[in-house]
Amino acid sequence: MDDPTPDGDSSPAVRRIRQLLLHIRHPSAPSPSSVAGEGQLAALPCGSRENKVAAVSVAELAQYMRGRHREIQERVFEFFRSRPDLQTPVEISTADHRELCMRQLTALVRDAGIRPFRYVLEDPSLYFAISEAAGGIDISLGIKMGVQYSLWGGSVINLGTKKHRDKYFDGIDNLDYPGCFAMTELHHGSNVQGLQTTATFDPVTDEFVINTPNDGAIKWWIGNAAVHGKFATVFAKLILPLQGMGGGSADMGVHAFIIPIRDLETHSVLPGIEINDCGHKIGLNGVDNGALRFHSVRIPRDNLLNRFGDVSRDGKYTSSLPSINKRFAATLGELVGGRVGLAYSSVGVLKIAVTIAVRYSLLRQQFGPPKKPEVSILDYQSQQHKLMPMLASTYAFHFATLYLVDKYSEMKKSHEDEAVSDVHTLSAGLKAYITSYTAKSLSTCREACGGHGYAAVNRFGTLRNDHDIFQTFEGDNTVLLQQVAIDLLKQYKEKFQGGTLTATWSYLRESMASYLSQPNPLTARWEREDHLRDPKFQLDAFRYRTSRLLQTVAVRLQKHSTRLGGFGAWNRCLNHLLTLAESHIESIILAKFINSVQSCPDKNTRHVLKLVCDLYALDRIWHYNGTYRNDDYVAPNKAKAIHKLTEYLSFQVRGVARELVDAFDLPDYVTRAPIGMSSEAYAHYTQYAGF
Numbered sequence: 001m002d003d004p005t006p007d008g009d010s011s012p013a014v015r016r017i018r019q020l021l022l023h024i025r026h027p028s029a030p031s032p033s034s035v036a037g038e039g040q041l042a043a044l045p046c047g048s049r050e051n052k053v054a055a056v057s058v059a060e061l062a063q064y065m066r067g068r069h070r071e072i073q074e075r076v077f078e079f080f081r082s083r084p085d086l087q088t089p090v091e092i093s094t095a096d097h098r099e100l101c102m103r104q105l106t107a108l109v110r111d112a113g114i115r116p117f118r119y120v121l122e123d124p125s126l127y128f129a130i131s132e133a134a135g136g137i138d139i140s141l142g143i144k145m146g147v148q149y150s151l152w153g154g155s156v157i158n159l160g161t162k163k164h165r166d167k168y169f170d171g172i173d174n175l176d177y178p179g180c181f182a183m184t185e186l187h188h189g190s191n192v193q194g195l196q197t198t199a200t201f202d203p204v205t206d207e208f209v210i211n212t213p214n215d216g217a218i219k220w221w222i223g224n225a226a227v228h229g230k231f232a233t234v235f236a237k238l239i240l241p242l243q244g245m246g247g248g249s250a251d252m253g254v255h256a257f258i259i260p261i262r263d264l265e266t267h268s269v270l271p272g273i274e275i276n277d278c279g280h281k282i283g284l285n286g287v288d289n290g291a292l293r294f295h296s297v298r299i300p301r302d303n304l305l306n307r308f309g310d311v312s313r314d315g316k317y318t319s320s321l322p323s324i325n326k327r328f329a330a331t332l333g334e335l336v337g338g339r340v341g342l343a344y345s346s347v348g349v350l351k352i353a354v355t356i357a358v359r360y361s362l363l364r365q366q367f368g369p370p371k372k373p374e375v376s377i378l379d380y381q382s383q384q385h386k387l388m389p390m391l392a393s394t395y396a397f398h399f400a401t402l403y404l405v406d407k408y409s410e411m412k413k414s415h416e417d418e419a420v421s422d423v424h425t426l427s428a429g430l431k432a433y434i435t436s437y438t439a440k441s442l443s444t445c446r447e448a449c450g451g452h453g454y455a456a457v458n459r460f461g462t463l464r465n466d467h468d469i470f471q472t473f474e475g476d477n478t479v480l481l482q483q484v485a486i487d488l489l490k491q492y493k494e495k496f497q498g499g500t501l502t503a504t505w506s507y508l509r510e511s512m513a514s515y516l517s518q519p520n521p522l523t524a525r526w527e528r529e530d531h532l533r534d535p536k537f538q539l540d541a542f543r544y545r546t547s548r549l550l551q552t553v554a555v556r557l558q559k560h561s562t563r564l565g566g567f568g569a570w571n572r573c574l575n576h577l578l579t580l581a582e583s584h585i586e587s588i589i590l591a592k593f594i595n596s597v598q599s600c601p602d603k604n605t606r607h608v609l610k611l612v613c614d615l616y617a618l619d620r621i622w623h624y625n626g627t628y629r630n631d632d633y634v635a636p637n638k639a640k641a642i643h644k645l646t647e648y649l650s651f652q653v654r655g656v657a658r659e660l661v662d663a664f665d666l667p668d669y670v671t672r673a674p675i676g677m678s679s680e681a682y683a684h685y686t687q688y689a690g691f
């Protein structure tokens with residue numbers, strides 16, 4: 001579009017635009033180059049303040065962010081840079097994409113010698129770092145890797161015992177045994193306990209007979225099943241004949257079984273198994289999802305993954321866990337690694353999208369003061385509003401997922417009940433919160449890049465489509481957030497029964513005692529910048545909101561349950577419960593961000609991280625302004641001050657936006673979008689179009 005303000009044009013619309021521009025321009029706008037040391041266009045001022053941010057060293061910040069994972073991620077990036085034959089083209093058919101994705105994974109393992117499966121066991125944080133880097137190459141590759149190592153491989157080593165590890169580890173590791181994780185059925189996804197596939201023990205032959213009793217029990221959406229898988233971990237109800245009441249059969253609940261699905265030599269589908277293709281999807285087409293039906297397929301008794309429950313030769317069931325529910329919880333508890341990986345990889349996707357959108361917004365110039373050069377679109381307050389809190393959130397999520405990975409790694413070593421429970425809830429909450437945020441942000445980034453954001457080569461289309469399902473698989477986000485809410489209510493109940501709170505939620509102990517007392521009418525009016533930027537004020541505000549939501553929903557649930565019963569009352573309060581879960585997760589994210597700022601050894605880096613953290617915190621507080629105002633936690637003058645400061649912080653972060661995205665340390669080879677190149681973006685773009 002042309003500049004609408006050519007000199008001499010005095011149509012009413014143009015005059016109005018001129019007036020508006022005068023409102024947002026300020027003659028003494030400082031150049032961001034004086035701030036960040038780069039030759040950029042002058043930033044538009046925000047109010048009358050100047051954009052003073054200390055110089056930041058990209059190298060220091062990148063080092064602090066990626067730490068010890070940098071080396072392995074660089075190995076992944078370098079390998080794919082050296083192999084153009086493995087790059088996913090912008091346009092590719094489903095069949096070709098599936099084959100390419102399998103070649104990418106095989107080459108990574110066999111040619112580059114990166115063996116992710118070992119890290120699943122020995123050093124999960126390295127595994128997640130590889131998986132994030134692989135997702136940067138192609139999200140399908142990251143997911144295909146997750147299916148092989150975290151789901152299929154993870155189920156064998158976490159739900160099985162030594163005999164399974166001995167037999168399958170090498171084949172999974174070197175990809176001789178590509179496999180699937182077959183839990184979901186046509187009629188049951190989130191409700192895993194409702195699965196209908198059966199595994200009936202036959203004491204005569206010492207085998208299990210796996211059967212799909214009806215169409216609703218067909219295993220659906222199973223990754224690696226349509227083309228490449230040779231084995232599947234299949235979740236089925238374990239049925240023991242003659243062990244039930246009155247000599248009938250007993251249903252022991254959902255268990256996992258290893259089932260060979262294709263011949264190791266010929267790759268033909270094995271007898272009794274029917275496999276069909278789930279077909280072309282709206283994204284992730286490098287992964288071959290298929291549907292599986294079993295017609296009384298026989299497998300040896302040894303193929304039961306028997307860590308939490310076993311069947312003896314004479315058909316007797318043994319388990320160290322007393323009930324079906326406890327065994328089910330233990331089984332699912334071992335599978336949280338997939339969720340941790342998705343949260344982590346989702347941040348990786350967000351980093352790529354934000355990098356492209358910010359770089360392009362710095363480069364792109366539209367409109368400007370009369371007779372002056374056009375300004376960069378990132379100098380518009382509206383563009384800052386779209387992208388700067390998102391950039392701040394990306395940093396916040398980065399540190400939160402590092403924390404999650406650490407907790408997960410500790411839990412894998414200790415296996416303590418409390419750690420297992422904490423990681424279960426934390427991974428559910430962070431996966432749900434982050435993937436939902438990233439999914440929305442991908443659309444915002446596309447829109448922030450205007451028409452050029454719509455070109456497939458600029459990545460937002462594939463990123464958005466490939467990432468979208470992160471919200472659903474490994475647990476639907478709405479269902480996962482309810483697990484967080486359940487845990488919080490459990491803690492709340494225990495607190496009032498005199499119990500102790502587990503480590504992760506310990507802030508609630510304090511908050512329920514202090515934050516829920518009447519808001520302090522004095523502090524509700526404090527509006528000075530040093531107070532608003534005080535981490536104590538910010539954390540208190542987040543925690544107050546969580547505590548208030550927890551207390552009020554507990555009261556509502558009790559009130560409604562008398563008339564509606566437990567299920568009805570839960571449903572009556574469902575939106576309230578989801579808000580509570582999100583609020584709690586935000587409290588955790590902020591707490592971890594504040595810790596990471598405080599632990600940063602380099603002064604300038606710490607200073608810039610503090611700025612980003614303040615923006616994250618105040619943007620959220622402003623977002624929930626209605627709640628804070630309703631409770632008089634924040635007086636009108638303070639609300640106004642928060643809003644003003646949030647806009648100012650966005651403006652300041654804009655001054656170091658280039659450095660902040662550079663510190664994600666993503667080579668151009670990985671971001672790939674011509675408009676997001678670190679230099680000569682337009683030249684790359686025109687070249688792509690054939691000029």
Ligand SMILES: Cc1cc2nc3c(=O)[nH]c(=O)nc-3n(C[C@H](O)[C@H](O)[C@H](O)COP(=O)(O)OP(=O)(O)OC[C@H]3O[C@@H](n4cnc5c(N)ncnc54)[C@H](O)[C@@H]3O)c2cc1C
Binds near residue numbers: 189469473475476
């Ligand atoms: C590309 C892809 C790959 C997959 N790969 C695998 C795989 O390899 N192995 C495997 O086993 N599965 C796989 N899945 C299946 C995936 O795990 C399920 O789709 C997921 O668990 C959700 O189940 P569902 O689709 O049946 O949704 P449903 O559970 O039917 O949910 C549908 C909607 O109902 C809502 N809903 C459901 N229950 C509740 C509730 N209690 N409260 C409020 N709202 C509710 C949800 O929020 C959602 O919006 C894959 C799916 C896809 C699309």
